[in-house]
Amino acid sequence: MAVGTLHERMGIVFTEISMEHAVARMPVAGNTQPYGLLHGGASVVLAEGVGSFLAVLLAGPGRAAVGVDINATHHRPATSGWVTAVATPIAVGRTTASIDIVITDDEGRRTCSCRFTAQLRDAPPRRDGA
Numbered sequence: 387m388a389v390g391t392l393h394e395r396m397g398i399v400f401t402e403i404s405m406e407h408a409v410a411r412m413p414v415a416g417n418t419q420p421y422g423l424l425h426g427g428a429s430v431v432l433a434e435g436v437g438s439f440l441a442v443l444l445a446g447p448g449r450a451a452v453g454v455d456i457n458a459t460h461h462r463p464a465t466s467g468w469v470t471a472v473a474t475p476i477a478v479g480r481t482t483a484s485i486d487i488v489i490t491d492d493e494g495r496r497t498c499s500c501r502f503t504a505q506l507r508d509a510p511p512r513r514d515g516a
Contacts, residue, residue: 393435396428400439408440408473414464424464429498430456433487436473437502439484444475445486450509467492473502481506493503 393400396417402409410432417428434456441451469489476484483506489498 388470405426408436410436411468411470413468414466421467426460430458430491432471436471437485437487440473444478444483445506448509451504451506454505455503457496460498462497464497465489
């Protein structure tokens, strides 16, 4: 599903997805700002990606999830290796889902905390005709 997307370009790999949580990893290399630190925007892309995949699953068959809000608090820098994002539902209703995302470095230290909210709605027709 990530072919030709921003996730592919940033090297994001989705490793787990269930109704309880979703997990994705991203390399720090190639996603840094000029000081060599993981770019905060890259962390947000990772968080929104893993949160969106979970929200789509929570929305159910024939439904879609559309992001409406995300916030991030950056706790510590990452300069090498990979970061891992784990998304878990906070509250899921008929029309919205709020999801907590924790991003950690290779040593398990929290680098970023995010909250993502998605609108859950009927899926629109696919643009590719499938």
